[in-house]
Amino acid sequence: MWKPDRQSAQPLYQQIADNIERRISYGEFPPGSLLPSERKLAEKLGVNRSTVILAYAELRALGIIESRTGSGTRVSKYKWEATPKHTPNWHRYVEGGSFLPNVPFLRRIREVLQKEETMIDFASGELAANLCPVEEINHLMNVKHYTDYLGYDNPQGCAPLRETLVTYLRKYRGIQTTASSILITSGSQQSLYLITQCLLAPGDAVAIEDPSYCYSLPMFQSAGLRLFRLPVDYKGVRPDDIRSLYKKHRIKMVFLNPNFQNPTGTLLDNERRIELLNVVSELGLPIVEDDPFSLTSYNGIPPAPLKSVDSIGSIIYIGSLSKIAASGLRVGWMVAPHSVVERLADARQQMDFGLSIVPQKVAAQFLKSPYIDPHLDRLRMHLLYKRDLLIEALQKELPDLVSFKAPAGGLHLWCKIIPKVNDNKLFEEAIRRGVIFAPGSVYGSDSGYVRFTYARSRADEIAPGIAKFAAALRCILS
Structure with missing residues (x-):
């Protein structure tokens, strides 16, 4: 002192x-x-x-x-x-404002992970460092010496990246588009923010999956939107539910994550895809398709996006590098009608004059490099291995207390805890024992569900982490 x-x-x-x-x-x-x-x-x-x-x-x-x-x-x-x-x-200022803070569980997760370096992390929805193409990107950055002007670029995104994405989306996602119909964003979350702020108005009704990653984003409530849920079963959402919500509430937009849905890992059934597109074309409803996980498909055959068969332009497609390469690059994209792209690019210019040009050029180099296919093969192999380690540990530690369906891609395993349990007590007890996860209620589900993300933790942490979780669960149940 x-x-x-x-x-x-x-x-x-x-x-x-x-x-x-x-x-x-x-x-x-x-x-x-x-x-x-x-x-x-x-x-x-x-x-x-x-x-x-x-x-x-x-x-x-x-x-x-x-x-x-x-x-x-x-x-x-x-x-x-x-x-x-x-x-x-x-x-008073902090408590005011129209933009709501993150939900308490997410704030608590961030707080714990910042303070506890030894915490086993089943909560963070991003790739571990060894799953990112660090060496490849370092090589690309060392080879390329920037001589271009490093000033403000087109708020729609730098032209070389948008042109590279035209080829990338056609080859890997079966989407036919042009550079003028692509908007570069800092990731899927910014794409969703621009859509909710610029294409919708307070009081508008929208449909989201139940459970859904969107439910964890207060930006929907901050925009004053009315959220209506589409239950997700083992085949995905039911198209008839969209028709019912439209009749009852005049929903104006549908938000979907059809391939390896977050958090459930569900893949939308092919028959339902066809029916879904018929329903939205009949009603004139736009779909926002979030597609972050498709290229992680463990069999090496990524499921096609809805956008690839969108013949009438009813789908806004968003993707990013966060779940397949590196979240820190902060590069995502949106494919939409040109009038929508122009409107959102104008909003982007008001916000930040567009993204940094450097990560955009790095992303463009990576997407057209010979590194991407070997990287994706390695990523799938590691994710499948870690998924299987997680399942093996759950079957060993909690054979009669949890149920789940093994996902065929993505980063998450969605589990139901069979006995009734208090989410908050289980969450805090698990933290006390050195492991953290995302409670299902973060995504709008009832108490008693858990999302385990296996992409962030090391392979040798998975079995000990599940053992700690099992001890916490038994402590709460007893």
Whole structure:
């Protein structure tokens, strides 16, 4: 703790007054906060009480503090200047605003992972470092020496990346498009944000899957949208449910993740795909198709996106590099009618003048390089191996307490806990034992579901992590 310098020529009381004033200016003692009593502060600093009395008198004379009998000494809410100044009530601002904070479970996950480096992580929905093409990207960045102008680029995204995506989407996703119909974003989440802010209005009704990653995004509520759920069974959503929601609530848009859906891992059935496209074309409804996981298909044959058979332009397709290469590149894309792309690009320019040109050029190089196919093969192999380790551990530790269906792609295993359990108690007990996961209620499901992500944790952490989870579950149940 700070102590006054007895060797200094400056009087002790003045040093104390200056130190308190500095700490007040730094916000350590906000306006209205209680300061230590003269006696307690004198004891802490090792000075006579009369010295503190002089320091407080100096601060009172400056209007920095005020003392009242029975109330102690507090930082003044007003300073003595030509015009009294109010300190903003930052708490009120933080609690206000139209953009809602993350749901409590997600904030808690972030907090725990930042503080506990040894925590086994089944919660983070991203790839581990050894699954990212780090060496390949390093090589591409070392070979390429940028001589281009590093200024603002087209808010729609740099032309070389959009042109590369035309070829990439045709080859890997069967989507026919043009560079003018592609918008580059910082990832799927920004694509969703632009759609909710620019194409929809407060009070509009939209349909999302149940459970759904979208449910975990407060941006939908922040935009004032009314959310209606489409239950996901083992074949995906039921097209008739969309028709019913349209009749009852006049939904204006449908948000789907048909391939290895997050969080359930479900693959939308082929017959339902055809029926779904017929329903939305009949109703004139747009679909937002989020497709982050298709290229992780463990058999090496990625399921086709809905967009690949969209003959009437009713689907906005979004994808990114986050789940197949590196989330830190912050590169995603949207394929939409040109008028939609122009509208959203204009909004992007208002927000940030467009993405950094450097990661866009790195992404373009990677997507057209000979590295991408070997990388995807390696990624699938590792994800399948880790999925099987997770399933083996669950079957060993909790054979009668959980049920699940093994996904054929993606990063997640969706589990139902058979006995009734309190999500919050299980979550906190698991953290106490050194493992963290995403409770199903984050995605809108009832209590008693768990999403285990096996892409982030190391292979040698999976069995110990599930053992810790099993111990936490048995502790809660007992």
